[in-house]
Amino acid sequence: MHDLISNLAMGFGVALSLQNIGLCFIGCVLGTAIGVLPGIGPLPTVAMLLPFTFALDPTGALIMLAGVFYGAQYGGSTTAILARLPGETSSVVTCLDGYAMALKGQAGTALAIAAIGSVFAGIATTLLIAAAGPPLADVALLFQSADYVAVMLLGLVSAVVMAHGSVLKALLMILLGLLLGTVGTDVASGDYRLTMGLDMLADGLGFVPISMGLFGLAEIMVNLETMAGRTAIAKKVGSLWPSRAVLRQAFPAMLRGTAIGAAFGILPGGGPTIAAFSAYSVEKKVARDPSRFGQGAVEGVAAPEAANNAATQSCFIPMLCLGIPPNALMALMVGAMMVHGIQPGPSIITKQPELFWGMIASMAVGNIILVILNLPLIGIWVKLLQVPYAYLFPAIIVFCAVGTYTVDSSTGDVVLMAIFGVLGYVFRKLDCEPAPLMLGLVLGPLLEENFRRAMVLSDGNAMVFLQRPISLGFLIVAALLLAAVLLPSIRRGRQEAFRE
Amino acid sequence: MPLESGTAGAMEAGYYPRLVCALVVALGCLTVLSGVLQKGELPETWHWWPLVMVSASAVAFAALLDMAGFAITLFVVALLASLAGRLLNIWRAAVLAGVLVMLNIALFIYALGLPLRLWPRI
Numbered sequence: 001m002h003d004l005i006s007n008l009a010m011g012f013g014v015a016l017s018l019q020n021i022g023l024c025f026i027g028c029v030l031g032t033a034i035g036v037l038p039g040i041g042p043l044p045t046v047a048m049l050l051p052f053t054f055a056l057d058p059t060g061a062l063i064m065l066a067g068v069f070y071g072a073q074y075g076g077s078t079t080a081i082l083a084r085l086p087g088e089t090s091s092v093v094t095c096l097d098g099y100a101m102a103l104k105g106q107a108g109t110a111l112a113i114a115a116i117g118s119v120f121a122g123i124a125t126t127l128l129i130a131a132a133g134p135p136l137a138d139v140a141l142l143f144q145s146a147d148y149v150a151v152m153l154l155g156l157v158s159a160v161v162m163a164h165g166s167v168l169k170a171l172l173m174i175l176l177g178l179l180l181g182t183v184g185t186d187v188a189s190g191d192y193r194l195t196m197g198l199d200m201l202a203d204g205l206g207f208v209p210i211s212m213g214l215f216g217l218a219e220i221m222v223n224l225e226t227m228a229g230r231t232a233i234a235k236k237v238g239s240l241w242p243s244r245a246v247l248r249q250a251f252p253a254m255l256r257g258t259a260i261g262a263a264f265g266i267l268p269g270g271g272p273t274i275a276a277f278s279a280y281s282v283e284k285k286v287a288r289d290p291s292r293f294g295q296g297a298v299e300g301v302a303a304p305e306a307a308n309n310a311a312t313q314s315c316f317i318p319m320l321c322l323g324i325p326p327n328a329l330m331a332l333m334v335g336a337m338m339v340h341g342i343q344p345g346p347s348i349i350t351k352q353p354e355l356f357w358g359m360i361a362s363m364a365v366g367n368i369i370l371v372i373l374n375l376p377l378i379g380i381w382v383k384l385l386q387v388p389y390a391y392l393f394p395a396i397i398v399f400c401a402v403g404t405y406t407v408d409s410s411t412g413d414v415v416l417m418a419i420f421g422v423l424g425y426v427f428r429k430l431d432c433e434p435a436p437l438m439l440g441l442v443l444g445p446l447l448e449e450n451f452r453r454a455m456v457l458s459d460g461n462a463m464v465f466l467q468r469p470i471s472l473g474f475l476i477v478a479a480l481l482l483a484a485v486l487l488p489s490i491r492r493g494r495q496e497a498f499r500e
Numbered sequence: 501m502p503l504e505s506g507t508a509g510a511m512e513a514g515y516y517p518r519l520v521c522a523l524v525v526a527l528g529c530l531t532v533l534s535g536v537l538q539k540g541e542l543p544e545t546w547h548w549w550p551l552v553m554v555s556a557s558a559v560a561f562a563a564l565l566d567m568a569g570f571a572i573t574l575f576v577v578a579l580l581a582s583l584a585g586r587l588l589n590i591w592r593a594a595v596l597a598g599v600l601v602m603l604n605i606a607l608f609i610y611a612l613g614l615p616l617r618l619w620p621r622i
Contacts, residue, residue: 168534171527172527172531175520175524189512189513191503191513217554220554221551221584224550224554224585388587389587390582390587393581393582397578398578401557401558401561402561402574405565409615411561411563411566414561415559418558418559421555425551431543452511456509460507
């Protein structure tokens with residue numbers, strides 16, 4: 001306990017330096033802005049910001065990039081409540097009750113509850129990371145290659161479970177990601193693999209061009225198809241101060257949302273979107289009168305907003321403590337750290353205490369900045385919402401192109417981005433989610449490296465994964481998860497077969 | 501020359517990619533099978549114009565940058581991009597492109613100091 005306080009004090013010392021507050025502020029403002037704007041998410045934004053962070057010290061860079069990520073959750077709820085447009089996918093469910101509240105003239109209350117829920121979840125999760133990080137890292141030090149393989153398999157399986165739509169398609173997307181991850185130079189032998197003789201592929205496929213293509217360009221291509229008619233923006237915000245009765249109603253929902261969000265964030269393959277969806281459905285189940293949901297139930301705003309913010313922060317835990325990025329955005333963070341020669345993993349807390357504690361403390365600081373940015377200054381964001389998409393998307397495309405180019409000064413990467421933009425469009429048309437592919441790509445090289453090492457150590461005996469208790473435990477959980485999604489569909493499939 | 505596979509205990513470069521490939525092929529066959537056996541919905545209609553224009557603007561950046569310099573390249577990219585939406589007429593698109601070029605020059609060349617050539621080589 002004493003350690004925790006002194007560590008946090010050190011963290012706040014780092015986070016409250018003038019430079020780091022400034023960077024945190026920039027991150028939060030940018031995050032809120034892209035959160036408010038539909039059609040651009042935190043992933044391409046962080047990718048675009050990467051070249052800017054090369055000049056910063058690593059702590060400052062991470063503080064700013066993290067600010068973009070959780071700032072987007074705040075901004076996303078504003079658009080959801082006022083315009084019934086999810087600014088981010090993680091605020092889709094907030095649209096339901098948030099916009100219903102806005103129609104009833106309670107937009108201010110909804111915005112305030114969303115912000116209070118987010119800041120509560122943000123600070124609670126900050127404390128959770130601070131308390132759970134070091135012991136988790138101690139456990140992680142016991143991990144051997146086989147255990148790493150098992151925990152990554154668990155992550156990939158949970159990504160399949162959490163993807164909506166066909167399980168088969170999600171599995172294929174992951175495998176495709178793993179396969180794309182093998183492109184480049186084989187670390188052990190130095191052989192070029194699947195490079196098609198192109199020099200630019202010798203270093204493998206970059207995360208930045210691929211994520212910009214799959215999430216940036218493809219998103220725009222899809223958006224441009226359905227540009228007809230935007231929902232009217234609720235202009236009257238109303239009182240921002242929620243009544244005590246509303247707060248009392250919302251508080252338990254915030255607590256549940258925070259717990260669910262924190263749990264889903266830690267799980268590899270999880271993240272803010274799935275956390276928000278789960279929190280909403282839990283609220284609906286525990287409510288005495290579920291029919292209120294969709295009609296402007298305040299819990300329907302409080303829980304998912306708390307959950308998505310908790311999840312954005314708790315997904316730093318596996319990235320920092322295990323060195324395993326649970327989603328594509330965390331992989332970009334790993335990239336930002338590697339540029340500065342920092343390898344995330346169990347030893348980061350002891351080797352880079354300023355970075356670890358400074359970043360955690362900055363999350364608390366950032367959440368407070370965000371409440372100030374989002375409540376009193378709500379008018380500015382409403383104005384931003386009125387910028388027509390016709391002006392917005394060309395700017396995004398230009399930034400994507402320049403941003404991708406500047407990471408490696410490679411025009412080949414820009415072509416790669418275009419190719420993956422087209423692929424991303426095709427995937428969307430075929431109902432294949434790109435997120436599992438990205439996770440496969442991110443984890444692929446790590447998975448292969450550990451798989452090979454584990455197999456060498458065990459002399460080619462695959463039983464090693466079942467002999468180590470840690471690895472066995474993860475594999476059992478993964479098998480149970482997979483069985484849980486497969487079984488109902490098997491049953492349903494059988495029923496249909498019987499009917500015919 | 502094909503990559504060596506090696507053995508499970510001493511894997512060569514080809515082992516893991518082949519393993520993943522085999523899984524892709526297996527699941528791919530399953531998908532085809534389920535597609536043939538189950539009646540599904542037809543995929544959504546495609547809209548070619550945004551698809552082509554957005555990709556074209558990114559490819560234009562790669563194709564022009566070395567030859568035409570940053571300013572002209574960005575202008576072309578922004579123009580192609582804004583025409584993808586068919587929401588702006590050509591004059592408005594040109595003005596928007598001009599503004600974006602100036603913004604990006606200010607940001608990337610002056611503020612960040614990236615070593616990019618602004619004008620074409622003569």
